[in-house]
Amino acid sequence: MKNFKVAFAALAISSAALFSFNEIQTTVIKGSITPVDKGVRAWALSPTDTLRADIQNGTFEIKDVKAGTYSIIIEAKEGYANTGRKDVVVSADSAVTDLGQITLQPK
Numbered sequence: 001m002k003n004f005k006v007a008f009a010a011l012a013i014s015s016a017a018l019f020s021f022n023e024i025q026t027t028v029i030k031g032s033i034t035p036v037d038k039g040v041r042a043w044a045l046s047p048t049d050t051l052r053a054d055i056q057n058g059t060f061e062i063k064d065v066k067a068g069t070y071s072i073i074i075e076a077k078e079g080y081a082n083t084g085r086k087d088v089v090v091s092a093d094s095a096v097t098d099l100g101q102i103t104l105q106p107k
Contacts, residue, residue: 025066025067025092026063026064026065026066027065027066027067027090027091027092027094027095027096027097028061028062028063028065028095028096028097029042029044029061029062029065029070029072029088029090029096029097029099030059030060030061030062030096030097030098030099031059031060031072031098031099031100031101031102032058032059032060032100032101032102033055033058033059033060033074033101033102033103033104034058034101034102034103034104035058035080035104036057036058037058037077038076038077038079038080038104039055039058039060039074039075039076039077039104040054040055040075040076040077041053041054041055041060041074041075042054042055042060042062042072042073042074042075043062043072043073043074043075044062044065044070044071044072044088045070045071045072045073046068046069046070046071048068049065049066049068049070051063051064051065055074065090065097066090066092067090067091067092068089068090069087069088069089069090070088070090071084071085071086071087071088072084072085072088072099074102074104076104079106079107080104080105080106080107081104081105081106081107083102083103083104083105085099085102
């Protein structure tokens with residue numbers, strides 16, 4: 001009987017520990033660039049995080065983004081200027097933050 005009580009207590013503590021942690025919600029920042037062949041990478045920067053995604057066919061998706069405020073930098077190929085957006089708010093309530101189309105300017 002004593003072994004049963006100890007095993008039950010251990011099971012209860014283990015179960016409580018497993019369910020006490022909240023899953024961190026993440027989202028996606030996506031967008032497109034023009035001209036489609038002049039972007040290299042998209043960066044999302046915050047005081048606690050730096051994330052990046054390659055630009056393919058003029059589009060990007062930065063995944064596993066935590067809720068917060070980010071600066072987005074579009075890294076451009078030679079001949080074009082890097083472009084940025086400040087104060088992009090990512091909400092845990094939204095699965096995707098769509099930046100729409102971003103235009104790169106020649107240097």
